[in-house]
Amino acid sequence: MLAPVKFAEFVDTNADKFIQRLADAVAIPSVSGDPAHREDVVKMAHYLNSQLISLGVTTELRDLGKHVMDGQELSLPPAILGRIGDDPKKKTILIYGHFDVQPANKSDGWDTEPFKLTVHSKTGRLIGRGSTDDKGPILGWLNVLEAHKSLGLDLPVNLRFCFEGMEESGSEGLDELILGEVKKEKEGWFYGVDCVCISDNYWLNDRTPCLTYGLRGITYFQITVQGPARDLHSGMFGRTVHEPMTDLIALMGKLVAPDGKILITGIDEMVPAADEEEKTLYTSLDYSIADVEDAVGGQIAISADKVTVLMGRMRMPSLSLHDIEGGAGARTVIPAKVTGKFSIRLVPPQTPEKVDPLVVKYLEAEFAKLNSKSTLTIECSPGGKPWVADIKHWNYEAAIKATQAVYKQQPDLTREGGSIPVTLTFAKSLGVNILLLPMGRGDDGAHSTNEKLDRSNFIEGTKLLGTYLYEAAAIPA
Amino acid sequence: MLAPVKFAEFVDTNADKFIQRLADAVAIPSVSGDPAHREDVVKMAHYLNSQLISLGVTTELRDLGKHVMDGQELSLPPAILGRIGDDPKKKTILIYGHFDVQPANKSDGWDTEPFKLTVHSKTGRLIGRGSTDDKGPILGWLNVLEAHKSLGLDLPVNLRFCFEGMEESGSEGLDELILGEVKKEKEGWFYGVDCVCISDNYWLNDRTPCLTYGLRGITYFQITVQGPARDLHSGMFGRTVHEPMTDLIALMGKLVAPDGKILITGIDEMVPAADEEEKTLYTSLDYSIADVEDAVGGQIAISADKVTVLMGRMRMPSLSLHDIEGGAGARTVIPAKVTGKFSIRLVPPQTPEKVDPLVVKYLEAEFAKLNSKSTLTIECSPGGKPWVADIKHWNYEAAIKATQAVYKQQPDLTREGGSIPVTLTFAKSLGVNILLLPMGRGDDGAHSTNEKLDRSNFIEGTKLLGTYLYEAAAIPA
Known part of the structure; x- marks a missing residue:
């Protein structure tokens, strides 16, 4: 099942509106690691919740209790659970994302105000804290929902959402929430979920989309x-x-x-050491020493050998x-x-x-x-255990086809160096396949100064998320 | 020549007034290393200058030009030159001190507000930034002047003053000022100076006064x-x-x-390694491993051997x-x-x-x-070169006699671990003997949190400074 042409057209036509939505989200400094910004994380939860509701999603803001940070007892920001679609003939896909961000101060070395989205006129870069990690990807899903609502299209799958506001600070309270819901079985928010899709990582480089099947x-x-x-x-x-x-x-x-x-x-x-067959996997990836050096802005690769560098990051x-x-x-x-x-x-x-x-x-x-x-x-x-997924599952097949359709490219299949502990919680508690489907590029600078998301990644990425739903719906489970 | 009894009596009677003067000085956060406090250093210069004038000292505030700090061009705080007494029959002693202080924030771990002098009712400690380094000693000289003015006593020597506001930040501009004055010969402020006295260091312990003849x-x-x-x-x-x-x-x-x-x-x-004779010098000092551990608040001496520890600090x-x-x-x-x-x-x-x-x-x-x-x-x-002085000079003899008179104790003769670069400038440019005559104790915590000066060190120290002038006047040069 191909995504309708008018979906992609709608995304292109409404690109500026979507970018304004990202600007609104970046403007809320939802830094979970700083008690002084805790109210902003809560504000971000309410902003996102009202957007979801206006797009037809049934939601619940879930209180996660209290915790201690810097010697202060603080209320954790609420998590958002959401659902849209209950057709038993359709697959059900759970989407995870986080609406909190890393700390950022202009004095850290930012060229622009970190909490004011700056659109670079020449490069099309959308610069701001959270642009790529992880507000852009979350808003990509809102864009998909808006397109379907505006066009009067049914979604091809049932969707469930789990958005949290403590990812950058150890995802406190989230495991309990997820395990609690799973325990409720039919009464829980995650009942009937067939697979999970998480957009919270990055391409290996700045030109080839990738799917990620492993995390450190x-x-x-x-x-x-x-x-x-x-x-x-x-x-x-x-x-x-x-x-x-x-x-x-x-x-x-x-x-x-x-x-x-x-x-x-x-x-x-x-x-265990990598054997020659495993090393071949890394040889085939679209990646060069120049890529890592471009991404980091310095000729500082730990080795001149691509495979050594890739294995250093992935395995x-x-x-x-x-x-x-x-x-x-x-x-x-x-x-x-x-x-x-x-x-x-x-x-x-x-x-x-x-x-x-x-x-x-x-x-x-x-x-x-x-x-x-x-x-x-x-x-x-x-923090979290490492994780590796089965790349032969239809979840990956759908994402590969969607990437081919939107980007006209074969995605790299990668393991990633970063850690998203919730991945492991979902894998263990739901027992379903999990796909990491990144929106941003390897040089986005997540957690760093001048974090950015390219305009094309935001817009084509929105198309990718929507198209992935249609491809997933089309493959026999 | 013994100091008049009424001098010591005046100091005792006016102790509370002297402590209030110290509180006034500590309240000015004259942090030379922080551009935000530069105006406070200037304010401190003017405060001190007006006190000197009111006590009969002829002064001049000297502009030291500009410098760059943290990327900002700033005017250096003025230095104060002062003179009182021009009797050719008397010796002339140059007093040096500094009115700037190290940075201090309560959040660094202070128990009290660092720029509010706190008098501890039980211990008599005068707690505040600059209490011992170096506002207390400077004010000790003001106390001596006040006693003589109030009692209608002539000073036994001619005094010259050189007070600066950049000691904690490399004494910028001071060398040029001193060398310029020396070059003026008879027209300069330091002409005719017979010796220098600097009170900007500490006893080796908390019970035995000392004179210091060497610095790192x-x-x-x-x-x-x-x-x-x-x-x-x-x-x-x-x-x-x-x-x-x-x-x-x-x-x-x-x-x-x-x-x-x-x-x-x-x-x-x-x-060069210390020979057995040199080691004996350290053996004789009133100092134990317990002293260093008391002073630092932890059993962390680098050795169990007193001589090793003393040599680690002094030579x-x-x-x-x-x-x-x-x-x-x-x-x-x-x-x-x-x-x-x-x-x-x-x-x-x-x-x-x-x-x-x-x-x-x-x-x-x-x-x-x-x-x-x-x-x-x-x-x-x-920073500065190390320095060692001749302890057989009358300048030291006078200080030893004054210590015996005020404290009824033989002072330790020490070399010190710290650095006071101006010592070397005076030594080289004036060619006269320099004495370091500390007011505070080894546990005062200069540069540290909870910096203090004991009340008795401030009051007896004031008597010591005055008595030293009489002893110096009495010894044939």
Whole structure:
């Protein structure tokens, strides 16, 4: 079943209206990780909810309870559950997305105001926090609904929606919500769901669409070294006491080599080496060292070998050192207490449960070798397990056909380096196939400064989402 | 010549008034390192200037020109030159102090508002930024002047003052001012100065006064590692690119060992080992491991051996890692550009000129070993050379006698770990003996949170400064 021609025409004709909708959404600074913006996340939930209702979706705002952030007890922003269509002859597809965003301040290095969508006149880039992660994709679904409502077209499948506002802050409360709904069986919002579609990742490059069938997991650590009761004058106490910053930097320097190899005993070793057949998969992807260097804006690829770089992203764990907090700034003092932050991206068969104890053991052993009198505290926030899907399922077949129809290209089939923990929750609790169908490109800069979504990805991406529904409806299950 | 009894009596009687004067001074947040507080430094200069004038001192506020801070061009705060007494039969003593302070925010961990002097009712501690560094000592001199004016007493010596407002920010403009005055010979403010007294350091412990005859120098480095054009999502790019934070931490981890040994080739080696006779000097000082641990609030002494700890502070160089800036905070990104900050305290025969090239060479060699494609930039801000004075000079003899008279104790003769670059400028340009006569204790927490000056150190310290003038006047030059 091909999507009706007038659907695509409607999307083209209404492109400017859709971009204005994205501008309205970006203007709400729904930063879930900052208590000062919590009300904005709630505001974003209500904005999205009223849009869904106006487009014919039955919704429910679900209270997820409270949590503690930065020492404050806060109400979690509500999640949105939605449904449209209950035809038992149609397939039912569950759409997931998130309406919260990463923090952004112009002073971080943005060229434009992060919460004001800027349309670059020459490149067509739609620049703003959340443009690609993940407001653009969510609004793509609203665009599809609007097209069908305006044109008086029936949707080819039944749709269910699950939109959350805490994805960038550990998806707190979401697992409980999903598991609760699944437990209700026929009474639950997810009953009868045949597959899941998530648009929260990116093409491998900036020219070839892709479908993603695997994700890395993540586990996050904060390690704190504490010594004196307060910051000390480095002239008076330098070479007199053990300095926490010296110890912390020594410890963090033992976690990962400059070439990306993880030095923590047993982590890299947990992953079986790729055989020649697996390596062929990576050779065939439309990807070059120039792509990664374009995407990151620097000639800093970890290897000149494409397969090594792709495997580093898709099938190897990675350890990134994020920050050291508590430092002296411009003061020449010995900081009293410093905290290092790092995370490890995990691949099968790694899980936080298997990896975290190895990290703790290694940190403690290496700290002991320093013979420091400072104290070490290790905090661990397990994120998600890694995930891999069956790419022979009709869900993938539909997405491949839709990509061919809209983009006239064969999509790359990729595993992705990032982590979307909800993927695993859906996979385990619903027991259905999950498709990651990205809207944005590899150079979009999600989580970074100058985050953008190309206009063509927003508009053609909207067509892709709609067309995917028709293709899914057409394939015998 | 003993100080008149009524001088000490006046100081005791007027203690509360003197403390109020300190509270007034602390209330002006004269942070020289923050452009937002530049006007406060200027305000502090005017406050101090009017106090000096009211106490009979002839002054001049000297414009030191402009400089650039945080990308802004700013006027430097004026320095204050002052003179009282021109009797050719009397000695002439030059007093130096600084009226600017280190940054302080309650959120740094202060128990009280840093710019509101808090008098602790039980301990008598005067808590506030600048209380001990260096507003308390400067006001000690004002107290001495006030006592003499009120009592109708002549000062036993001629005094010259040089007070600056940029000490915590590299004393910008001060060297030019001093050298310019010296060049004017008879027409200059420092003509005829017989010795210098600086109160800008601390006792070794919290019970025995000390005189300080040596200081470490300092040189300061900022090293920046830059890779991608912007922060990168660590899921998408972890193990795909060289990460600047990994490289920077690897590099900073190669500078100093947890036991304080400097790993940069040739730095520690530049300092001759102490012979047994020198070690005896340190053995005799009133100092214990418990003292350093009390002062820092933790059992973190670098050695259980008192002499090792004292030599680490007084006659060995030290390297402290201060901060890494540009990190990701709570975001799981790969920071694009990170800057590490560290400084090295220098001892004879080290100078910034000798040390800096070794540091740069070592950093570049170690960075090359990382085989990273990131780029390294090294910025160096040479501070001051180390300094050692002749303790047999009458200037020291006077201070020893004054300490015995006021505190009924023999002062420790120490070298200090900190750096006061102006000491060296005075030493070289005036060619006279310089005495460091501290007012505060070793646990005052200069540069740190909860900085304090004990009430007794402020009051007895005021008596010490006055008594020192009488003793200096009495000794034949």
